[in-house]
Amino acid sequence: MQRVSIRDFDLSYQTPDREVRAITGVNIDIEDREFVSIIGPSGCGKSTLLSAISGMNQNGVGQMVINGNVGYMPQQDCLFPWRRVMDNVLLGPELHHKVDGATRAYASRLLDTYGLGDSKNKYPQQLSGGMRQRVALIRTLVFGSDILLLDEAFSALDYQTRLKVVDDIYSIIRREKKTALLVTHDISEAISVSDQVYVMTGHPGKVTASVRIEYPRELIPSERRQDPGFQDYFHKLREELEHEKTS
Amino acid sequence: MRKQVESVSSERRSYLSAIRRRRSLIIICKIAIIIAFLGLWQLGGTMGWINSFILSSPLRMMDSIFSLAMDGELWYHIWVTTYEVVLGFLLGTALGVFIAICLWAWPFARQVLEPYLVVLNSLPKIALGPVFIVWFGAGPTSIIAITIAISVVVTIMEVLNGFIHTDEATLTLLRSMGATKMGLLTKVVIPANIPTIVNSLKVSVGMSWVGVIVGEFLVSRAGLGYLVVYGSQVFKMDLVMGTVLILAIECTIMYLLVSLLEKRVRVEE
Numbered sequence: 001m002q003r004v005s006i007r008d009f010d011l012s013y014q015t016p017d018r019e020v021r022a023i024t025g026v027n028i029d030i031e032d033r034e035f036v037s038i039i040g041p042s043g044c045g046k047s048t049l050l051s052a053i054s055g056m057n058q059n060g061v062g063q064m065v066i067n068g069n070v071g072y073m074p075q076q077d078c079l080f081p082w083r084r085v086m087d088n089v090l091l092g093p094e095l096h097h098k099v100d101g102a103t104r105a106y107a108s109r110l111l112d113t114y115g116l117g118d119s120k121n122k123y124p125q126q127l128s129g130g131m132r133q134r135v136a137l138i139r140t141l142v143f144g145s146d147i148l149l150l151d152e153a154f155s156a157l158d159y160q161t162r163l164k165v166v167d168d169i170y171s172i173i174r175r176e177k178k179t180a181l182l183v184t185h186d187i188s189e190a191i192s193v194s195d196q197v198y199v200m201t202g203h204p205g206k207v208t209a210s211v212r213i214e215y216p217r218e219l220i221p222s223e224r225r226q227d228p229g230f231q232d233y234f235h236k237l238r239e240e241l242e243h244e245k246t247s
Numbered sequence: 248m249r250k251q252v253e254s255v256s257s258e259r260r261s262y263l264s265a266i267r268r269r270r271s272l273i274i275i276c277k278i279a280i281i282i283a284f285l286g287l288w289q290l291g292g293t294m295g296w297i298n299s300f301i302l303s304s305p306l307r308m309m310d311s312i313f314s315l316a317m318d319g320e321l322w323y324h325i326w327v328t329t330y331e332v333v334l335g336f337l338l339g340t341a342l343g344v345f346i347a348i349c350l351w352a353w354p355f356a357r358q359v360l361e362p363y364l365v366v367l368n369s370l371p372k373i374a375l376g377p378v379f380i381v382w383f384g385a386g387p388t389s390i391i392a393i394t395i396a397i398s399v400v401v402t403i404m405e406v407l408n409g410f411i412h413t414d415e416a417t418l419t420l421l422r423s424m425g426a427t428k429m430g431l432l433t434k435v436v437i438p439a440n441i442p443t444i445v446n447s448l449k450v451s452v453g454m455s456w457v458g459v460i461v462g463e464f465l466v467s468r469a470g471l472g473y474l475v476v477y478g479s480q481v482f483k484m485d486l487v488m489g490t491v492l493i494l495a496i497e498c499t500i501m502y503l504l505v506s507l508l509e510k511r512v513r514v515e516e
Contacts, residue, residue: 054423072423074416082438092424095434143424 001067003147003179004030004053009062010204011045011052021204022048026062028198028207030147030179035170037182037190038198038207039237045205046183050149053181068179071145075152077136079124085111085135086120092143103142110138114172129157133165137172148173150182154189166193166221174217187241191233192221199240209240303488311485312493325493328459328470331387332501335394336455340448342395343402350403351410351436352428368404372396372458376465390462390470397458398451405450409443410436445509452505456498471497 009026012019023045030036038046051057052064054072071092079088089107093099111120114134124132133154140148153169154162170193173180184190190197191213199209213233215224224230285305291297292304299307315321350357375396379389413436421431463472471490478486 056419056422070423072420074420076414076416078414078417078420080417080435080438082441091421091434095421095424095426095430 001032002029002065003032003034003067004028004181005063005065006053007063009049009052009060009064011048011057011060013048013059023200023206024204025206026200030181030196033174033177033179034195035173035180035182035193036196036198037184037194038200039184039187039190039241040200040205041241042185044200044202046200047151049200049205050151050181050183053147054149066147068146069144070147070149071140071143072149073136073140073151073153075156077124077132077156079132079135079139081123081125084121084123085116085127088124088135089139089142091139107138107142110141110176111135113175114138114168129161130165130168133157134168134172137169141172141176141178146179148178148180150180150184152184153182155184155186162189163222163225170221187234187237188225188230189221191230191237192224197233197237199237201241209237211237211240300482301484303484307485308489308492311483312489315486315489321493324470324474325497327387328463328472329497331390331394331459331462331470332452332455335391335458336398336448336452338391339395339398339455340402340444340451343399343447343451344406344444346399346403347406347410348432348437350407352432357407364400364403367400372400373461376461380465385466386468387466390459390466393462394455394458397454401451401454402447405447406440406444409440413439441512442509445505445512449502449505449509452501453498456494456501460494 006026006028009023010021011023012021014020026049028036028038028049038049040046048057050072052060053066054070056072079085080091083091086107087094089111090099090103093103108120111117116131116134116138119127119131119135124135127135137148150169154166157165166189180193182190182193194213195217197211197213198207199211200206201208211233215227219227288297288302289305292299292302292307312321350360372393376389376393379392379396383389383392417435417439418431421435426434459470460472460475463470464476467473467476471494474490475487478484478490
């Protein structure tokens with residue numbers, strides 16, 4: 001099943017001075033359970049594309065087919081300091097008055113499975129950065145998301161924590177059989193998690209290259225980074241980015 | 248545990264005792280100032296260095312407060328003033344928060360009303376006192392109206408500012424989950440701004456005292472403000488000074504109560 005299919009997609013937004021074309025002619029396909037990344041310099045429109053997929057930005061023109069619920073994960077974990085972990089995780093259903101026994105049980109199972117069983121009644125500020133990021137992901141899962149949009153989701157963390165968190169989040173997404181779209185400017189991070197990496201450049205932003213990453217899905221991100229072929233992917237993607245900059 | 252205490256270095260010990268010495272010195276000085284002030288004041292009056300008819304003296308103040316307390320009149324005036332302050336302060340804050348919520352939810356109104364808010368904020372609301380007295384009569388209603396007028400504008404400005412600066416990423420996250428404006432308000436905007444609201448309480452509690460005392464000056468029926476005005480008109484300076492002392496104590500207590508509330512909110516954060 002195809003989760004996301006985007007064809008000839010354009011998006012412009014209005015400012016008092018002029019109309020700004022943010023993205024143009026974008027084609028992206030994401031299969032079920034695929035992990036896809038979009039890399040590109042800041043301002044290339046990749047976050048705008050994400051907000052269009054999430055439905056928050058409705059100004060796009062073109063074809064965009066989405067099969068399933070979309071969950072958005074921002075750069076910060078955005079956990080509420082005044083709520084316990086369990087109540088943070090139930091935020092999505094709560095907004096739609098749909099907190100019932102089944103949702104609670106699902107949230108509880110996720111927290112138990114991913115090492116947060118003892119933290120359900122703690123406040124976010126009592127957790128480490130990595131744990132908080134897992135809570136944020138579980139919040140998105142409890143919302144009932146099939147497709148996860150990760151908007152620079154790891155950039156706020158320091159390097160050591162980030163490697164660990166990427167491993168964790170990757171494993172959770174795989175185990176829960178979710179589809180994911182990560183937007184990042186970090187080439188290595190994109191290679192370490194993805195089946196497919198799209199390169200987006202230019203003003204307005206368009207997809208200028210796409211590279212298939214041929215790693216078995218069981219290989220977690222930190223293991224992929226050890227692989228000798230990792231550098232080849234890195235150089236290839238870097239060339240694509242540089243190429244666009246000079247041309 | 249015991250071993251640790253014994254192994255404390257001598258530098259550490261002298262550092263700690265220096266801190267302790269400094270702390271007790273500060274407390275001693277605080278108390279010494281008030282004792283010296285009251286003592287000199289009293290001594291000056293008794294020795295005839297100052298005119299205690301005009302400047303009063305601590306003993307005369309105590310005497311006048313005491314006799315007022317004995318015939319029960321003092322409690323009545325304290326009650327009236329406290330009641331007006333608390334009511335005006337709570338109503339002003341509630342109204343201010345409510346208006347701030349409306350203006351947050353309706354950015355168009357916010358932009359339209361901005362210049363009016365600026366004018367209202369700079370206007371000395373006391374100037375409206377006589378207007379309220381004409382409208383609501385010379386009684387507690389006018390005094391409470393003045394108090395509300397004073398505290399409401401500050402509250403609106405402060406709370407609205409907090410609301411507008413709610414973390415944008417969090418709002419985006421909630422919108423992505425399909426939150427309505429009501430959802431944003433109840434789940435993020437208000438809970439995230441509880442400290443802002445409590446802080447505005449702290450500001451408006453002081454403002455409310457100004458409103459009530461000036462209101463009582465104008466209405467001149469009852470309350471501590473009335474006692475001050477009455478005392479000065481009949482040249483009972485002991486009464487004036489004594490009332491001001493009571494006011495100082497009561498304002499401090501109320502301020503401390505709000506600070507206590509603030510601390511509790513901070514701890515829960």
